[in-house]
Amino acid sequence: xxxxxxxxxxxxxxxxxxxxxxxxxxxxxxxxxxxxxxxxxxxxxxxxxxxxxxxxxxxxxxxxxxxxxxxxxxxxxxxxxxxxxxxxxxxxxxxxxxxxxxxxxxxxxxxxxxxxxxxxxxxxxxxxxxxxxxxxxxxxxxxxxxxxxxxxxxxxxxxxxxxxxxxxxxxxxxxxxxxxxxxxxxxxxxxxxxxxxxxxxxxxxxxxxxxxxxxxxxxxxxxxxxxxxxxxxxxxxxxxxxxxxxxxxxxxxxxxxxxxxxxxxxxxxxxxxxxxxxxxxxxxxxxxxxxxxxxxxxxxxxxxxxxxxxxxxxxxxxxxxxxxxxxxxxxxxxxxxxxxxxxxxxxxxxxxxxxxxxxxxx
Numbered sequence: 265x266x267x268x269x270x271x272x273x274x275x276x277x278x279x280x281x282x283x284x285x286x287x288x289x290x291x292x293x294x295x296x297x298x299x300x301x302x303x304x305x306x307x308x309x310x311x312x313x314x315x316x317x318x319x320x321x322x323x324x325x326x327x328x329x330x331x332x333x334x335x336x337x338x339x340x341x342x343x344x345x346x347x348x349x350x351x352x353x354x355x356x357x358x359x360x361x362x363x364x365x366x367x368x369x370x371x372x373x374x375x376x377x378x379x380x381x382x383x384x385x386x387x388x389x390x391x392x393x394x395x396x397x398x399x400x401x402x403x404x405x406x407x408x409x410x411x412x413x414x415x416x417x418x419x420x421x422x423x424x425x426x427x428x429x430x431x432x433x434x435x436x437x438x439x440x441x442x443x444x445x446x447x448x449x450x451x452x453x454x455x456x457x458x459x460x461x462x463x464x465x466x467x468x469x470x471x472x473x474x475x476x477x478x479x480x481x482x483x484x485x486x487x488x489x490x491x492x493x494x495x496x497x498x499x500x501x502x503x504x505x506x507x508x509x510x511x512x513x514x515x516x517x518x519x520x521x522x523x524x525x526x527x528x529x530x531x532x533x534x535x536x537x538x539x540x541x542x543x544x545x546x547x548x549x550x551x552x553x554x555x556x557x558x559x560x561x562x563x564x565x566x567x568x569x570x571x572x573x574x575x576x577x578x579x580x581x582x583x584x585x586x587x588x589x590x591x592x593x594x595x596x597x598x599x600x601x602x603x604x605x606x607x608x609x610x611x612x613x614x615x616x617x618x619x620x621x622x623x624x625x626x
Contacts, residue, residue: 265598266292269443270620272348273297273329274357276304278399278425279459280386281325282432284356287439288328289599293623295348295615296326296606300333303608314589316607323605324592330626331606332615336367344616349374349381351620354439358386361393371454382442382452384435390458397459399425406463407481411470414485431462487546492538493517496575497550499558503575506549506565511535516568521552521561 269292273284281296281304288294298304304326310319334341346369349355355374357364364370371383388397403409403421413420438455446452464471470481473489481489486496486505493514496505508514511534518527526548531537538545553561558574565572587593591601614622 266290266443269293269354270352271295271354271356272352274355274359275386276358277306278325278428279397279432279435279457280356280358281306282429283384283386283435283439284329285325285327286433286436286595286597286599287354288603289595289601290597291599292354293620294329295611295620295622296329296331297345297348298331298333298608300335300609303333307608318605318607320589323590326605327591327601328603329606330603330611330615330622331609332612333609334612336363336369342367342369345369346374347619348615350378352381353443354382354384356384356386356435356439358397360396375452375454378452380446380450380452382439382446383454384439384442385454385456386431386435387456387458389460391460399428399459402427402459402463406460407467407470408463411481411483413483415483415487417483417485419483427459427463427466430466431457431459434462487542490539491535492542493546493549495546497553499553499556499561501557504553504558504561505573505575507571507573509571513570514538517565517570520564520568520570521549523548523552 266287269287271284271287271292271294273280273294273296275281275284276298284292284294284296296304302308304322306322306325307319309321312320314320314323334345336342336345349369355371365373371385375381375383386397387393388402389395400421403426404419406427408427409419409421412422435455435457438457442453442455470489473479474481488494491507491509494507494509496503506517508517514532514535515527518524518532526532526545531541532545562572562574585593588601590604595601611622611626614626618625
């Protein structure tokens with residue numbers, strides 16, 4: 265889909281590399297530039313490391329790229345980088361403010377010469393541009409942690425660096441839109457994605473609940489603020505989640521669980537009623553579900569179309585995912601895996617010699 269699109273990846277850590285990997289999965293030629301000393305920080309974020317010494321973290325977000333090591337403090341390397349920018353369709357970077365400007369390689373300077381270039385900056389905080397953007401910090405300040413965790417417990421972060429992941433996807437979407445616009449107008453543009461704004465926008469219905477009600481949002485653990493029953497239950501052997509999304513689903517759910525009296529209870533007929541009687545209802549469901557194994561309840565609920573799922577561990581998921589210890593998880597967008605993540609500086613010589621033609625000879 266993006267064959268022939270040249271993406272210069274000047275980013276590091278997670279959001280930027282994930283964005284450029286997605287573009288690479290969709291066919292773009294992605295060239296990752298790293299500093300010669302140590303490269304992308306995530307190369308050292310381990311263990312685990314594979315047999316070659318590459319960190320699992322780095323491998324997870326850097327396939328389908330060539331890799332070169334260039335020193336921005338070297339005039340020769342800055343010249344190489346400027347040449348790559350001249351031939352690129354897209355530049356993705358997440359440098360702190362001033363780093364590229366000081367070297368004459370910032371968006372304004374480069375796009376003044378190449379107005380068709382699309383420049384994507386991924387930053388941390390829109391309202392405080394100088395602050396470094398760390399996923400954990402953004403989760404704390406964006407309200408996420410205040411609504412995550414057990415109701416009576418401490419604020420909790422997500423198990424995945426989800427702000428970074430979502431910001432990387434937002435950046436890929438913005439770049440694709442800019443490519444479409446350039447195809448119509450011939451003009452590139454600067455797009456900026458902030459982790460802070462990504463996280464705040466992702467509050468979606470939780471934010472809307474607060475906007476409409478005026479009430480502060482709170483933690484619900486594995487329950488739902490607006491729907492009952494929509495939570496985790498412990499079966500005889502392991503946990504299962506049940507996600508009732510309508511009144512009709514509630515009736516068939518209660519009957520499938522052998523709780524016909526609840527299905528016929530007028531106080532529970534509507535979601536509003538079930539919310540009002542949440543404690544009583546969920547206690548009765550929990551007592552019943554503990555009587556049988558999770559896979560048995562899954563079969564019963566599947567048979568009547570009630571959304572549910574057994575809680576699986578990551579290793580269980582990987583058994584059927586097609587993931588690779590070298591190439592990572594399969595693409596989440598239509599695409600192909602063509603190249604292993606590059607070693608630090610693996611393609612520096614061919615990039616110096618051939619520029620973007622390195623993709624034809626590597």
